[in-house]
Amino acid sequence: MIFLHPEYLWGLLAIVIPIIIHLFDFRKNTKVYFPDIRFLKQVKHSSRKPLKLKQLLILVSRIGFISFLVFVFAQPILPSSQKNKTTVGTKVIYIDNSQSMSALVSAKETALERARFITQTILEKLPKGQEVIVLDNEKIKQFLAPISIKEASQKISAVNLSEIPFSFNQLSMVLNEYQKREKTLSDVFVLSDFQKASSEINHTQLDTALTYWLSPIKTETVSNCVVDSVFQITSSTTNEESFQIEVVVQNTGAQVKQDLPVKIFIGNRQVSAATISIPAYQKKSLSFFLGNINNVEAGYIQIEDYPNSFDNIFYFTVPKKKLLNILEITGENPSSYVNQVFGNEHLFSVKQSDFRNIDYALFDKSDFVVLNQINKPELDLVEKIKMFTASGGSVLVIPGNKVDANAYLSLSSLIINEPIFRKQKLQEPAKNDPFFANVFENTSRIIEMPKMSSVWNWGQDRSAILSFEDGSPLLSELSANLFFIRTPLVDSLSDLQTHALFVPLMYRLASHSMIVNNQLFARINNDYFDIELDSVDYKDIIKLKKDEIEIIPEKVKVGNKWRLSFPKEMINTGIYEVTINQKTQNYLSLNLNQEESLLEPLSTENIKEQFEGLDVNFLDSFNPTSKINNVFEGGIALWKYVLVICLLFLLSEALLIRLL
Numbered sequence: 001m002i003f004l005h006p007e008y009l010w011g012l013l014a015i016v017i018p019i020i021i022h023l024f025d026f027r028k029n030t031k032v033y034f035p036d037i038r039f040l041k042q043v044k045h046s047s048r049k050p051l052k053l054k055q056l057l058i059l060v061s062r063i064g065f066i067s068f069l070v071f072v073f074a075q076p077i078l079p080s081s082q083k084n085k086t087t088v089g090t091k092v093i094y095i096d097n098s099q100s101m102s103a104l105v106s107a108k109e110t111a112l113e114r115a116r117f118i119t120q121t122i123l124e125k126l127p128k129g130q131e132v133i134v135l136d137n138e139k140i141k142q143f144l145a146p147i148s149i150k151e152a153s154q155k156i157s158a159v160n161l162s163e164i165p166f167s168f169n170q171l172s173m174v175l176n177e178y179q180k181r182e183k184t185l186s187d188v189f190v191l192s193d194f195q196k197a198s199s200e201i202n203h204t205q206l207d208t209a210l211t212y213w214l215s216p217i218k219t220e221t222v223s224n225c226v227v228d229s230v231f232q233i234t235s236s237t238t239n240e241e242s243f244q245i246e247v248v249v250q251n252t253g254a255q256v257k258q259d260l261p262v263k264i265f266i267g268n269r270q271v272s273a274a275t276i277s278i279p280a281y282q283k284k285s286l287s288f289f290l291g292n293i294n295n296v297e298a299g300y301i302q303i304e305d306y307p308n309s310f311d312n313i314f315y316f317t318v319p320k321k322k323l324l325n326i327l328e329i330t331g332e333n334p335s336s337y338v339n340q341v342f343g344n345e346h347l348f349s350v351k352q353s354d355f356r357n358i359d360y361a362l363f364d365k366s367d368f369v370v371l372n373q374i375n376k377p378e379l380d381l382v383e384k385i386k387m388f389t390a391s392g393g394s395v396l397v398i399p400g401n402k403v404d405a406n407a408y409l410s411l412s413s414l415i416i417n418e419p420i421f422r423k424q425k426l427q428e429p430a431k432n433d434p435f436f437a438n439v440f441e442n443t444s445r446i447i448e449m450p451k452m453s454s455v456w457n458w459g460q461d462r463s464a465i466l467s468f469e470d471g472s473p474l475l476s477e478l479s480a481n482l483f484f485i486r487t488p489l490v491d492s493l494s495d496l497q498t499h500a501l502f503v504p505l506m507y508r509l510a511s512h513s514m515i516v517n518n519q520l521f522a523r524i525n526n527d528y529f530d531i532e533l534d535s536v537d538y539k540d541i542i543k544l545k546k547d548e549i550e551i552i553p554e555k556v557k558v559g560n561k562w563r564l565s566f567p568k569e570m571i572n573t574g575i576y577e578v579t580i581n582q583k584t585q586n587y588l589s590l591n592l593n594q595e596e597s598l599l600e601p602l603s604t605e606n607i608k609e610q611f612e613g614l615d616v617n618f619l620d621s622f623n624p625t626s627k628i629n630n631v632f633e634g635g636i637a638l639w640k641y642v643l644v645i646c647l648l649f650l651l652s653e654a655l656l657i658r659l660l
Contacts (some may be wrong), residue, residue, distance in 0.1 A: 001638070003074040003529070007128060013068035018062035022055060054656060061653035068646035076638040089186025090131045090146050092175065093119050095159050096166040096192030097136045099310040099596055103193070103219040111217040112161060115191040118215055118619065119156050122189060123149050131184075137164040140171060141569065161310075163572045165198055165593050172205040179207055189213040189619075194607060197598035201610040208614060215619040216601060223253025225305040226597035227314035228283055232518040243290045243318060245520065247301055251278035252598050257305070264288050266299040266318065296320040298575040298587040303455060311388045311597045315575050316520040317591035320381055323349040324510050326562075327366040329381070331400050332373035333356055335489035336374050337497040338398070341506045348510070355381065363388050364560050368510040373400035373488050376407045385411060389481040391558055394512040397485045401490070405456050412478040414458035420493070423451035424468045429501075435465055435508060448493035454486040466505075475505075483509060524573060525593045528565040531578060533585050536562060544576040544588060551576075564588075 003009065101112040123132070131146035134155045147155070168190070179185050185524065187210065192199070194216045206212075228250040232243070247264075251257045257278045264272040272288045297318040305312055326342050328334075330352060342348040351362050356375045363369065363384060371377065371385075373404045385395055397408065405417045426449040429436055452474060464473030465483075489497045496502055522529050536542070542564065544551040551571070553564040571590060578586040602610075 002077050003071075003533045005074050005128065008070055008073040011073065012067060014066050014070070015063050018059055018066070018415065022059045056180045058653055058656050061649050061656060064649035065646055068642050068649060071642045072394055072639050072646060076376065076642060078636045078638055090133060090182075090184045092133045092135065092185060093127065093156070094135045094140075094171055094188065094190045094192075095119060095156065096190070097138070097159050097162045098166045098194055098198075099161055099163060099592060100599055101162055101217070102310045103221075103308050103599060105217060105219055111193055111219055112159070114217055115215070116156055116159060118191055119189070120153060120345060123153050123156070132161075133185075134170070135174075137162045137166055138569070140174055144174065146184075147383075163592060164569070165525070166195070167595055168192075168199060169202045169205055172207070173200070175210070176205065176207055179209075179437065185210055187211045187213060191215045191217060193217045193219060193599070194602045195595065195598060196600045196602050196606075197595035198593075205613070210613060210615070212614060212616040213614060213619060214607060214611075216604065216607070219599065221253070222599040222601065223251075223255055223309065224308045224597055224599050225249060225253075226305060226311045226313070227301050227303060230316045231300060231316065232319070232520055234433050243293045243321075244287060244316075245316075246285050246287050247288060248283055248285045249276055249278060249279060249303065250283045250597075252600070254280050256280055262286060263302045264290065264299065265302065266290065266293075266297050269380050271299075289425070290318065293318050294321045297587050298589060300575075300589075308599065309618050312589055313573075313590055314521070315573065317575075317587045317589045320586075323347060324368060325366045326350045326510060327362050327371065328352045328368045328372055329355050329374065330372045333400065334372040335398065335497065337489050337502070338370050338506075341503055342510070348475065360384055364557070366560070367393060368512070369393065369395045371395065371397045373398050373403075375400040375402050376404045379410075379635065382408070382410050385482070389479065392481065393560075394481045394483070394509065396485065396509050398485055399455050399488055399490055401455065401493075403455055403488075411482060412458065412484065414478065415456055415484070416458070418454060418457045420453055422453055423453050423493070423495070424470065425449055425451050426496075427467045427469055427471075428473060429466060433465075434474070436504075447501075450499040450501070452496055453493040455488065455493075456486060460486065467535065481512065483512075486616070489601055490535045499590075521589050521591055523593055524568060524571055524590050525624070528563050529588055530558060530561045530563050531585050531586055531588060532560065533562050533578065533580065536580060536585075540580050543579045544571075545579055546576045548572050549576075578658055 006409045073330065077632070095112070095115050097112055097115075101110065101115065103111050105111050105114045114271050119134075124147055126132070128149070128151055132149060132152040133144050133146050134152050135144075136159050142214070142626075171188075171190070175185060175188065185207075190212065192215075194214075226249070228248040230291065231246045244522075245264075249260065249262065259275045259277060262276055263270055271290055274286050274288070276284055276286055278284045299314065299316055299318060301314040303314075324347060326343075327350050328338055328350060339350065339352070342350050351366070353359050353362060355371075355377060356380060360380075366388075369385070369388060371381075374381075389395055397411070402419070405415045408415050428447050428449055452468075454474075458473065458476065458478060460471070461467075461473040461476045464476045466475040467473050474487070477483050487494045487496070496505075530538050538555075538557070541552060542555055542562070544553060544564075544566075551566055553566040556563045556565075573590050573592055576582045576588040576590065578588055608616070
């Protein structure tokens, strides 16, 4: 038998009190004189022996009462043969306080509240003087310093929800670094909901010398609906009057979600609303028209999903209506149709540059670049095109009559020259192709397609945007954002430039960079944030402002955008004003990590597999006290039985005094 609080055993010294009372009679005796003492002597002789026995029994009862009362406070434990008991050393308590821990485990208790209760129970069972390190998702990167049990209790009570996600791998790295310096850690207690999407554990990073105590907090339900993303689906090139967005909503649960309300707000003004029904484990999208928006605006999407409501708000930014910047690089005999098709000054800003004297600074201000019938481009131009498409810009390559395919091989190794053949009719494009969405008003009407010839080829392409009747491609995206057409736009070789399809085709190609970069939101786990800012110099100071928060990020110019970066610990979800010289130029809308909304937990078997070969034990989150003594002391708590014995000694003393 061992004692949880042996310091209370000093109370056994109180046993001397009844012993002293027994040995010394402190009562004052009064002499009474009788005429004949014969009868008194007889009484004394007959009662002396029972009196001594009574006093001895009372003494034993008092000693037993005091002793077992001390034992109750010392909390005796009966050791068992079980191996799962804590070892000597500093204890680490890690509480996952991510947003998913706001899910309910009972009608009035959240997962975080249950985790705090369990950790307080753990602290109560630790021996006096034990050093503890308390960590959560925010404090994990701070300096690790052991504290007392009392300080740890106060620290745990102050743990609140955080938007920083749970990461067991990060915890392992932090503990490994600490263990290299101090080598004092023994046990690690982790309390989390252990989400399957964010609890991947790198087995090689775990310290095999530590004992891991895991308490998976099980919630009432893992069903959850969340806004997955929001995109711009209507640009100013196709609809000047209304801005349209597409909202994708995901159901992460096993049950169908019926008639989920979805509301759209610009600022604090509701501009649209709808309901949506989503099958289990699927995504569905809704389209919303937001009206005519000329300036940059910030808004949010609100869904009404309960009881898991921590991710019901999704922030987004509506970009400022702007002209598409077109850069036309002309060859020896450029097609005039390119400049004509982009002649609408309300939609496009067109710059021209001869391929022999290119102003490369124009690339940084362009959305779409057209190489207009350049037979043999310089290597510098080819390399610039590769950089431009890599940064999100779009390029259309229109060949000249005498194009040299070898000069374009670094852009695509598939291209080869071919003899010019007679004009061939094009296939009618698939009307359900997303590229041609909203182009054809009457999808049942047969379109008379133009005829074209070819000066080069790149083989078969089933994903071609336009194809000849024989199935060979005419217009293809041969690499990301890089489009090639097989025919010069001259009347002798092509009818496309005079066909009704030409204008929407070129508009869609020009707006492709907007379609690719049409995401209207960001997430707090992003490493950097690309944002458009007008008239910004490297010397200007960019600030992000939200309520009392003000951040000055690092900035780098990437294409026609500025790439901002700053420590993730400095931010939380919401809408940040991007200001320059106290003037708001844009908004940065940040949302939770996508994995945080996926509430399905790892099973106990999955966790055991990830901890295979390590000393790992589990605590019951629903009834932690049922196993807590057995866990921490390696045996059975006896204090209840000791208390009963203590009361029996007290009762026996009372009976002895009263009845004997």
